[in-house]
Every structure is written in C-alpha cells, then in structure tokens.
Amino acid sequence: MLALTQFTVILDFMVMSPLGDMLMKSMKITPDHFGIVVAAYAFSAGISGLLTAGFADKFDRKKLLIFFYGGFILGTLACGLATTYPMLVAARIITGLFGGVIGSVSMAIITDIFPLEMRGRVMGYMQMGFGASQVLGIPISLYIANHWGWESPFFMVVILAAAIMALVVFRLPSVTAHLALQQDRGVVEHLLHTVKKKNYRIAFMATALLSVGGFMMMPFGSAFAINNLHVTKEQLPLLFTFSGCMSLLVMPMIGKIADKVDKFALYSVASLYLMIVVVVYTNLAPHPLWxxxxxxxxxxxxxxxxxVPATALISAVPEMQDRGAFMSINASLQQIAGGLAAVLSGQIVTQKDSFSPLQHYDTVGWVVVAFSMLSILLLGRVSKVIKAKTAATKATAFSA
Known part of the structure; x- marks a missing residue:
C-alpha cells in the first residue's frame, strides 16, 4: 500500500519532466520559468516538512498519511484545472505542501516495522514505485497528453490516488509503537531537539547533496530529448518505458545486494559510474533511437x-522516538536542495525559442558530477556513524 501511494506521488512529480516541452510550448514559458514551476513544488514540500517535523512523532502515522495524501489529491486536481502560468505555480505549491511529506511518513512507517538487515530489500521494493511510474505511468500520461492535452495526466493521477486512499483507510493498520517512547516536549522543542544532534545533521547534509543531481537534470529531460536528440513526441513514451523497465529490474536486485555488501561501498561505486554516464549523456548529439x-x-x-543503499543507510541514523521528525526534516532539506537545483538548472540552460536546441545542458552534467563527489564524502561520514552506533548497541547487549 505504501508503494502504491509512492507510485502516485512520484508520478505526479516525475510527469513534469516529460510534459516539460509540451508545457513550455503550450503556455509559452521559458526554461527559467519552467524551472520555477518545478522548484515551486520542491520549496513548498520542504517548508511543509519542516512545519510537520515538530508533531510528526505525536500521532498515529496512518492518520498523518491519510491527511497529507488527501491534500495531495486536491493539489493534483488543481494542477489539472490550471489555465495560466501563475495558477500552475500556485497549484504546484499546494501539491508540494501535502505530497512532499508523504514520503517521509512512509519512511518512518517502514523504519518502525523493518530492521536494518531487511531494509535494503524493503527500500528496493518501495522504490519500485519509481520504476512503475516510468513503465506504466509516464508512457500512459504522455499518450493521453498527446491526445487530450497536458492537463489529462493530472486527472488520471487523481482518479488513481482516490482508489488508493480508500485502500489505505480500510486496510492499512495503525502504526503507534513510537508513541510509547515520546517525551513531553512541545512541537518546537522536539524539532530543535532533532536538529541539534550532530549525527542527524550529517545525514541531513548527505541527503541534500544526493538530491541535487536528480533535480538538476530532471526538469529538462524531455526538452533535451526532443530538441537536441531529435526524439519525436511519439517516441518519447518509448524512451521512458524502457527506462522504467530498467528500474523494475534493478531496484529489487540492488536492494538484495545492499543487504549483503557494505552499503557505502556500493553507493561509491554507483556514484563513480553515474558521473561517467551523466557526462556522456549531457554531451550527446542526435543518434539512432535505440x-x-x-x-x-x-x-x-x-x-x-x-x-537504494543511500536511503537504507540514512534511515538507520535516527532513534525510534525521533524518526518522524528526522524523516520530515530530511525530506524537507532534500526538497529544498532540489528546488534550488531546479532553479540553478533553469538559469544555466537557455533556449533561443521553443523549438531550438537547449544550450549549456552539458554544464549541468558537470555540476552534477561535482555534487556527486561531495555526496560520497558526506555519506562516508554517515556510514561511520552507523557502524559506531551498531558496535555500541552490540556491546551493550553483550554486557547485559
């Protein structure tokens, strides 16, 4: 059920990339304005997460999920009804205020239920929502957008999310074990208590750096494919379908590997590999579709x-009584950093007119490489924190 909620939230966010070229042409907006549309969701999601952090551990996590998922559905409906650029920005802000918190609530539920030794596989399964959104959601969204306009994918998400909401309400059990561990702190005090912990701050910074790469490249993915690589609108769904199939194959496999090997080592190797491919892709000229x-x-x-390994590592940092607040703040910083990255990308990328090739997309690739190198250093510190925490727990258990 959590994977299904993730599917709709991710689809709502991810569909902005393939709709980017269509939106810029339809509303006659420039790349920097489109970067603001993407960033509006990210900034509002970040602010919402910070506001939620103080009381995220004081309620049944199921009730929090239902509240924010309901708001997300209304925000997505507003996106489909938007007819002007300001209305679309406002609708994305509303969607972000609610949708941006859903991932952190789901993460808190998972972390409460599953031990670290199983969490790689669980994260792999959860992240399949990302692959499913590309295999099923994005191609279908593009198909109906090509026939009924860019608004139609948002209406499709609303219908799906309403059905999933009913499933969550009637089938998801309450998650309240954390309530027994709560101390009598106020909302602001609990937020400050979480932020003051040094190990938590290290994890927050690692997450922020990790998110920058994806946010910088994402907004202009379809515009680059269409205007620079000469992929047609009819071929674009095929591009996302094959990428989504890759996601569905890789996610569970990487989840299992992450539970068997050192998670930081796996992250480091994957990051180095990604740097090479990003530079190749952002400098790509027109080639055959295959x-x-x-x-x-x-x-x-x-x-x-x-x-997968990064998410599993960071989820092991907080104590149970802090997990809701930690996950909310973590998601907030991730979204805010991503919003800044989308704005920065919009300032780097230029386009002479709606049908011209994007310029300076290769520069975005090099910036992604730089942030990826920094993220390796930060996640290395997170890995050391977790190993020290695990060793201390074992020593306490042994002495007892």
Whole structure:
C-alpha cells in the first residue's frame, strides 16, 4: 500500500519532466520559468516538512498519511484545472505542501516495522514505485497528453490516488509503537531537539547533496530529448518505458545486494559510474533511437544503484522516538536542495525559442558530477556513524 501511494506521488512529480516541452510550448514559458514551476513544488514540500517535523512523532502515522495524501489529491486536481502560468505555480505549491511529506511518513512507517538487515530489500521494493511510474505511468500520461492535452495526466493521477486512499483507510493498520517512547516536549522543542544532534545533521547534509543531481537534470529531460536528440513526441513514451523497465529490474536486485555488501561501498561505486554516464549523456548529439534509449537506461541504472543503499543507510541514523521528525526534516532539506537545483538548472540552460536546441545542458552534467563527489564524502561520514552506533548497541547487549 505504501508503494502504491509512492507510485502516485512520484508520478505526479516525475510527469513534469516529460510534459516539460509540451508545457513550455503550450503556455509559452521559458526554461527559467519552467524551472520555477518545478522548484515551486520542491520549496513548498520542504517548508511543509519542516512545519510537520515538530508533531510528526505525536500521532498515529496512518492518520498523518491519510491527511497529507488527501491534500495531495486536491493539489493534483488543481494542477489539472490550471489555465495560466501563475495558477500552475500556485497549484504546484499546494501539491508540494501535502505530497512532499508523504514520503517521509512512509519512511518512518517502514523504519518502525523493518530492521536494518531487511531494509535494503524493503527500500528496493518501495522504490519500485519509481520504476512503475516510468513503465506504466509516464508512457500512459504522455499518450493521453498527446491526445487530450497536458492537463489529462493530472486527472488520471487523481482518479488513481482516490482508489488508493480508500485502500489505505480500510486496510492499512495503525502504526503507534513510537508513541510509547515520546517525551513531553512541545512541537518546537522536539524539532530543535532533532536538529541539534550532530549525527542527524550529517545525514541531513548527505541527503541534500544526493538530491541535487536528480533535480538538476530532471526538469529538462524531455526538452533535451526532443530538441537536441531529435526524439519525436511519439517516441518519447518509448524512451521512458524502457527506462522504467530498467528500474523494475534493478531496484529489487540492488536492494538484495545492499543487504549483503557494505552499503557505502556500493553507493561509491554507483556514484563513480553515474558521473561517467551523466557526462556522456549531457554531451550527446542526435543518434539512432535505440542508442539514446540504451544510454538513458544506463544513466538511470546508476541513479537507482546509489539511491537504494543511500536511503537504507540514512534511515538507520535516527532513534525510534525521533524518526518522524528526522524523516520530515530530511525530506524537507532534500526538497529544498532540489528546488534550488531546479532553479540553478533553469538559469544555466537557455533556449533561443521553443523549438531550438537547449544550450549549456552539458554544464549541468558537470555540476552534477561535482555534487556527486561531495555526496560520497558526506555519506562516508554517515556510514561511520552507523557502524559506531551498531558496535555500541552490540556491546551493550553483550554486557547485559
């Protein structure tokens, strides 16, 4: 059920990339304005997460999920009804206020239920929502958008999410074990208590750096494919379908590997591989469709291969009584950093007119490489924190 909620939230966010070229042409907006549309969701999601963090551990996690998922559905409906650029920005802000918190609530539920030794596989399964959105959601969204306009994918998400909401309400059990561990702190005090912990701050920074790469490249994915690589609108769904199939194959496999090997080592290798593929892709010229699909699949594999071990590592940092607040703050910083990255990308990328090739997309690739190198250093510190925490727990258990 959590994977299904993730599917709709990810689809709502990810569909902005393939609809990017269509939206820019339809509303006659420039790349920097489209970057603001993408960033509006990210910034509002980040602010919402910070506001939620203080009371995220004080309620049944199921009730929090239902509240924010309901708001997400209304925000997505507003996106489909938007007729002007300001209305679309406002609708994305509303969607972000609610949708941006759903991932952190789901992560808190998972971390409460599953031990670290199983979490790689669980994260791999959860992240399949990312692959499913590309295999099923994005191609279908593009198909109906080509026939009924860019608004139609948002209406499709609303219908799916309403059905999933009913499933969550009636089938998901309450998650309340964390309530027994709560101390009598106020909302602001609990937020500050979480932020003050040094190990938590290291994890927050690692997450922020990790998110920058994806956010920088994502907004202009379809515009680059269409205007620079000469992929047609009819071929675009095929590009996302093959990438999504790669996601469905890689996610569970990487999840199992992450539970058997050192998670940081796996992340480091995947990041180095990703840097190479990103530079190749962002400097790509028009090629046969099969070659563009192959390189795109290889790039996505690198993104996914570092996403699973990184998420599993960071989820092990907080204590149970802090998990809701930690996950909310973590998701907030991720979204805010991603929003800044989308704005930065919009300032780097230029386009003479709606049908011209994008310029300076290769510069975006090099910036992604730089942030990826920094993320390796930060996640290395997170790995050391977790190993020290695990050793201390074992020593306490042994002495007892």
């Amino acid at each position: 070659m563009i699909i192959l390189i795109n699949m290889l790039m996505l594999a690198g993104i996914l291969c570092r996403m």
